[in-house]
Amino acid sequence: MSEMWINMGPQHPMTHGLWNLRVKIDGEMILDVDPEMGYLHRGIEKISEDRHYNEVITLMDRCCYVAGFAWEHLYIQSAEQALGLRPPERAEYLRVLCDEFQRIASHLMWYAAFVQDIGLMSPFLYGMRDRDLVLDLFQSYTGARMTYEYMRVGGVRNDVPPGFTDQARKVLDWLSDRFVEYDQLCLGSTIFRERCDDLGTLKANDCVAHGVTGPMLRAAGLKRDLRKDRPYAAYDRLEFDVAVADSADVTARYLVRMEEMRQSVRILRQVVDWLDRHPGPVLAERLPRWLGAPYAPIGNEGYLLKRHYAKGVGFSAVEEPHGEAQAYVVNDGGEHPYRVKFRSPVFANISAARQYLVGYHVADIPPIMGSVDVCVGEVDR
Amino acid sequence: MQPDDIARQLAPKLGDGLLSVEPFPGTAGRVRFRSERALELFRAVRDDLHFGHLSMVGAIDWVDHREVFYVAWSDAATQYLFLSTDVPASAAHVESASSVWPSANWHEREAWEMVDVTFDNHPDLRHLLMPDGYAFHPLLRSFKLHEPEELEVKSRHV
Amino acid sequence: MASATLYSVSDGLASALLHALGSVLPGPARAAVTNPNVIVGLAVLIFAVILLAASMLNTILLIWWERKLLGRFMDRRGAMHVGFAGLLQNFADGLKLFRKNTFQPQEADPLGFYTGPCAYMVTSLIIFGVLPISSGWNAGTLPLTLLLALAIFSFAPLFIFVSAWSSNNKYSLMGGMRSAAQMIAYEVPILLAVVAVILVAGSFNLTTIVYEQQNYWFWGPLVVALIVFVAGMLAEMERIPFDLPEAEAELVEGWNTEYGGMLFAFFMLADYLRALVGSILVVLLFLGGWTMPTWVPGALTSFPLAGIFWFMVKTYTVFGLFVWVRASLPRVRTDQLLRVGWNRMIPLSLLSIFLAAVLVTVKCLPLLGCVPGVGS
Numbered sequence: 001m002s003e004m005w006i007n008m009g010p011q012h013p014m015t016h017g018l019w020n021l022r023v024k025i026d027g028e029m030i031l032d033v034d035p036e037m038g039y040l041h042r043g044i045e046k047i048s049e050d051r052h053y054n055e056v057i058t059l060m061d062r063c064c065y066v067a068g069f070a071w072e073h074l075y076i077q078s079a080e081q082a083l084g085l086r087p088p089e090r091a092e093y094l095r096v097l098c099d100e101f102q103r104i105a106s107h108l109m110w111y112a113a114f115v116q117d118i119g120l121m122s123p124f125l126y127g128m129r130d131r132d133l134v135l136d137l138f139q140s141y142t143g144a145r146m147t148y149e150y151m152r153v154g155g156v157r158n159d160v161p162p163g164f165t166d167q168a169r170k171v172l173d174w175l176s177d178r179f180v181e182y183d184q185l186c187l188g189s190t191i192f193r194e195r196c197d198d199l200g201t202l203k204a205n206d207c208v209a210h211g212v213t214g215p216m217l218r219a220a221g222l223k224r225d226l227r228k229d230r231p232y233a234a235y236d237r238l239e240f241d242v243a244v245a246d247s248a249d250v251t252a253r254y255l256v257r258m259e260e261m262r263q264s265v266r267i268l269r270q271v272v273d274w275l276d277r278h279p280g281p282v283l284a285e286r287l288p289r290w291l292g293a294p295y296a297p298i299g300n301e302g303y304l305l306k307r308h309y310a311k312g313v314g315f316s317a318v319e320e321p322h323g324e325a326q327a328y329v330v331n332d333g334g335e336h337p338y339r340v341k342f343r344s345p346v347f348a349n350i351s352a353a354r355q356y357l358v359g360y361h362v363a364d365i366p367p368i369m370g371s372v373d374v375c376v377g378e379v380d381r
Numbered sequence: 382m383q384p385d386d387i388a389r390q391l392a393p394k395l396g397d398g399l400l401s402v403e404p405f406p407g408t409a410g411r412v413r414f415r416s417e418r419a420l421e422l423f424r425a426v427r428d429d430l431h432f433g434h435l436s437m438v439g440a441i442d443w444v445d446h447r448e449v450f451y452v453a454w455s456d457a458a459t460q461y462l463f464l465s466t467d468v469p470a471s472a473a474h475v476e477s478a479s480s481v482w483p484s485a486n487w488h489e490r491e492a493w494e495m496v497d498v499t500f501d502n503h504p505d506l507r508h509l510l511m512p513d514g515y516a517f518h519p520l521l522r523s524f525k526l527h528e529p530e531e532l533e534v535k536s537r538h539v
Numbered sequence: 540m541a542s543a544t545l546y547s548v549s550d551g552l553a554s555a556l557l558h559a560l561g562s563v564l565p566g567p568a569r570a571a572v573t574n575p576n577v578i579v580g581l582a583v584l585i586f587a588v589i590l591l592a593a594s595m596l597n598t599i600l601l602i603w604w605e606r607k608l609l610g611r612f613m614d615r616r617g618a619m620h621v622g623f624a625g626l627l628q629n630f631a632d633g634l635k636l637f638r639k640n641t642f643q644p645q646e647a648d649p650l651g652f653y654t655g656p657c658a659y660m661v662t663s664l665i666i667f668g669v670l671p672i673s674s675g676w677n678a679g680t681l682p683l684t685l686l687l688a689l690a691i692f693s694f695a696p697l698f699i700f701v702s703a704w705s706s707n708n709k710y711s712l713m714g715g716m717r718s719a720a721q722m723i724a725y726e727v728p729i730l731l732a733v734v735a736v737i738l739v740a741g742s743f744n745l746t747t748i749v750y751e752q753q754n755y756w757f758w759g760p761l762v763v764a765l766i767v768f769v770a771g772m773l774a775e776m777e778r779i780p781f782d783l784p785e786a787e788a789e790l791v792e793g794w795n796t797e798y799g800g801m802l803f804a805f806f807m808l809a810d811y812l813r814a815l816v817g818s819i820l821v822v823l824l825f826l827g828g829w830t831m832p833t834w835v836p837g838a839l840t841s842f843p844l845a846g847i848f849w850f851m852v853k854t855y856t857v858f859g860l861f862v863w864v865r866a867s868l869p870r871v872r873t874d875q876l877l878r879v880g881w882n883r884m885i886p887l888s889l890l891s892i893f894l895a896a897v898l899v900t901v902k903c904l905p906l907l908g909c910v911p912g913v914g915s
Contacts, residue, residue, distance in 0.1 A: 006709045006710070008789070012791060013789075013791060014789055028874070037509055037510055038508075038510035038512070045495075045520060046519050047526070050526050081407065119779055119780065120867075120868070120869040120870075121613070122609075122613045122866045122867060125615060126613075189867075189868065191869045191870075191871055192869050194871065194872075195869060195870075195871070208434045209433075211434065211484025212484075222456070230460075312406075313406065315405065315452075315461070315463065316406075317436075326436055326452060328450070328452075330441060338441075339441045341441075347487065348436075348488075351486060351487035352483075361872055361874065363872045363873055364872070365789055380510055
């Protein structure tokens with residue numbers, strides 16, 4: 001067979017979304033790749049220029065459909081900087097609660113899709129089953145399972161319901177037991193190791209050069225995690241370790257994500273305990289005077305935020321489940337953000353595709369791209 | 382790392398290419414520079430200040446001019462650095478950063494198609510999110526929403 | 540009716556039918572209808588219809604069995620709603636596929652595109668004609684049924700490749716290539732493993748091979764051959780971990796990507812037919828066919844159709860093992876698969892032949908027999 005280009009996508013089981021990986025192959029070998037994005041481009045940055053500050057939150061949930069909370073948090077932080085607001089402490093803990101549960105949910109989704117990619121059928125259902133427990137928790141305090149619209153400029157929308165923390169503890173106990181099973185199913189399998197070891201290797205210096213962040217970078221041995229390096233929300237008051245591995249291959253990324261889920265459970269136990277002990281407000285009740293808003297009834301913040309602001313910019317970054325996400329919000333004093341710019345970690349991770357795909361087999365594409373954990377919603381925005 | 386330190390280290394290399402270094406929320410500071418000296422600045426930031434990782438490139442349309450901004454990260458300082466330069470709207474072009482930071486590649490492609498800033502010597506300046514042959518630049522202020530847009534998109538690969 | 544065979548039953552049925560028909564017809568027509576050749580012809584037809592119905596029914600039941608088992612392995616229930624415990628779900632699915640429009644890609648070659656699935660289906664069905672299911676259910680005394688069954692079984696790569704190539708799709712073509720490479724690679728160890736069985740049984744006839752196992756089943760003494768045979772069958776049936784010709788993660792659906800509706804159903808059914816054949820061959824060659832060990836109480840082995848019952852129990856258990864493998868193993872890669880095939884399986888199968896030859900020579904088979912036989 002001579003060389004040929006094949007389109008893996010836009011509708012292809014490997015893509016887990018809507019994008020196209022053009023692959024040049026010779027027989028079963030990959031000679032070149034050219035990712036083609038944009039099939040899911042909704043122009044979120046453009047739409048944001050036409051929305052009030054709180055209305056953008058709705059878009060953020062749709063930005064990454066498996067990690068909505070992380071993106072809400074990201075935008076909220078930048079918007080608060082741009083507007084000069086500060087959330088109450090309990091809101092910060094609640095945001096961490098959202099973020100970490102979201103990380104677990106996202107990683108479970110990744111696990112389900114990834115094992116499916118290498119042909120392991122049953123764990124797909126296990127991952128989805130356990131993710132559902134986390135989504136049930138989300139539903140109990142946001143009313144939604146995917147598009148939460150929960151965080152607000154100046155705090156969060158509402159507190160968790162009574163009994164939530166006990167339920168959360170039960171879920172955490174269940175999850176920590178399941179992680180052992182996952183490892184037995186995958187790492188205990190010779191075929192799994194045969195398929196994943198020394199596959200899709202991307203060394204640390206290549207990761208840095210190509211802007212790769214998140215579990216892929218940590219799997220290359222670089223201990224970089226914004227939650228530690230530049231703590232935001234309540235992360236500086238919580239104990240956890242940064243998961244790293246050093247073989248830089250698919251197995252290493254698997255190990256890193258598994259360890260991250262364990263660390264998330266550890267963080268969540270502390271957060272849940274803290275929430276039990278420290279009741280308090282979750283939304284900045286009194287927005288600053290220059291907003292012209294003496295009393296801000298909850299649920300009506302959007303109206304108040306239509307008023308005048310001082311000019312300002314906000315730049316913030318969060319450690320999203322896929323890597324490092326950044327948001328830049330420019331406030332020119334008008335009703336709407338003048339410009340919003342998001343940096344998606346998966347965007348950078350996919351842009352390096354040539355570095356970690358060329359030279360492997362066609363059959364290696366699904367495990368490698370699976371280990372990248374593609375979420376097209378945030379790549380295309 | 383404070384804005385003053387950055388200015389002190391960059392000034393000898395850049396000379397009048399460096400306009401100012403000011404505090405900027407969430408980062409070590411914002412470096413404003415002349416677009417003609419972009420490549421020198423990128424090298425200095427990467428090699429002297431050790432900001433080895435370019436996170437993001439973007440552009441803002443300020444109607445009379447356009448601003449191109451870069452966000453770099455240093456593992457040693459665990460800090461971000463914000464770089465920005467103004468280019469006139471009539472001749473919006475700046476040297477590509479992708480020879481210094483390969484990660485700039487896709488970000489510059491996006492900035493080019495969205496805000497119409499050309500990156501000189503870019504290895505692969507094609508459309509990224511928009512279809513090939515798309516004639517508009519959606520993130521320009523002149524591109525209004527709420528107006529129906531008719532456009533025939535041809536398949537890229539037959 | 541222990542001596543009645545499936546063919547003798549259909550023969551009796553045909554002749555009774557035709558004679559009854561002839562008795563109401565005038566003389567010349569009666570002679571034509573009761574002509575022995577016509578009777579044989581109708582008998583063969585009835586025989587074929589019974590076989591077809593039985594194999595299709597079993598295949599559909601097999602799919603249900605797999606869906607239920609997989610469901611349990613995955614912590615869910617499997618098909619539940621159509622019929623008792625979802626038994627009719629596959630009929631509903633078949634009906635849905637049957638109603639679908641038959642289409643072909645614009646650039647596909649119609650000849651190969653349509654003959655491929657049909658030939659694949661037909662060759663899979665033909666094998667059932669020679670497989671003995673019980674002492675009464677077999678095609679007669681053909682001397683080389685085992686060889687014939689395996690020969691027809693290995694037609695498949697040809698038709699898969701034809702349909703893959705004529706669909707004019709790169710994924711199909713790659714799937715077809717993989718399929719051809721894989722089946723050819725695993726054909727060899729399977730045949731070599733079978734040689735071990737033939738050495739011990741001293742016959743190519745499947746019925747004889749089963750009767751040879753009345754005293755001891757072959758899986759004990761020929762365990763190496765069994766391992767090779769089962770692994771090879773997994774590859775031949777294109778099931779996980781060897782399902783890479785249709786690895787849905789990278790090749791969409793492999794060689795049947797372009798097929799939809801009833802043509803897809805043909806592939807699906809033929810796949811399960813082949814899975815059934817594979818399980819049946821394992822039972823016939825290694826697990827004593829329809830015979831049962833003597834420690835099983837006589838009441839359990841002497842009721843009518845006990846042979847078929849126990850045969851089916853064994854077959855579905857073997858297939859259940861295949862499903863278990865599918866539920867818990869990832870897929871291997873082409874080069875790994877071929878490496879295992881050529882570098883491991885062939886030496887192992889040669890070893891199994893050697894072991895079988897030694898066993899036959901020193902006549903110590905009964906000592907190694909794991910399960911005492913039922914017969915005298």
